[in-house]
Amino acid sequence: MKVAYTTVLNDGNHNGGSGISETTKKGTGIYFISYDTPFASSPGVSSTPWGSGFLCSVNIMAENMCEVLVTDLKGNPIDCGFAFLAVGD
Numbered sequence: 001m002k003v004a005y006t007t008v009l010n011d012g013n014h015n016g017g018s019g020i021s022e023t024t025k026k027g028t029g030i031y032f033i034s035y036d037t038p039f040a041s042s043p044g045v046s047s048t049p050w051g052s053g054f055l056c057s058v059n060i061m062a063e064n065m066c067e068v069l070v071t072d073l074k075g076n077p078i079d080c081g082f083a084f085l086a087v088g089d
Contacts (some may be wrong), residue, residue, distance in 0.1 A: 002043070004086040006037050008068070019086070029070040029077030033084060038064035043088030047057040050081045 006017025012025025014033075022034040040063065047056035047068050059067040068078045 002037075002039060002088055003041075005084060006033070006055070007083050008081060012079045017084075020084075025079070026067075027077070028079055029050045029071070031068045032061075032065060033086075034065045034067065035086065038062070039086070039088040041089060043086040045084070045086045047085075048074075050083075052080065054080045056082050 004019030006014040006020045006029055006031055008023050008039055010013050012023055012031055013022040014074055019036050020033060021036045024032045042060045042063060044067055045060060047058050047060045049056050055071050057069045061067055062084055070078055070082060072078050
């Protein structure tokens with residue numbers, strides 16, 4: 001089993017973790033996360049925003065990357081740090 005995790009700052013930089021090669025902020029509330037090595041198949045992923053009043057949605061783009069969208073409770077994109085975890089084979 002493979003695990004990749006990190007915390008992502010609101011500017012798109014990641015802080016520590018394991019199995020993550022790059023994090024990139026693509027726009028307001030839009031972040032891409034790339035893994036050191038691809039998973040054999042799409043992993044299970046979870047993302048939790050910092051603070052209350054925010055939501056994270058995760059789109060698995062491929063075995064080597066995913067997109068995290070952060071919004072406020074009204075659905076408006078917002079820059080916010082978050083914790084990220086991916087688990088798979």
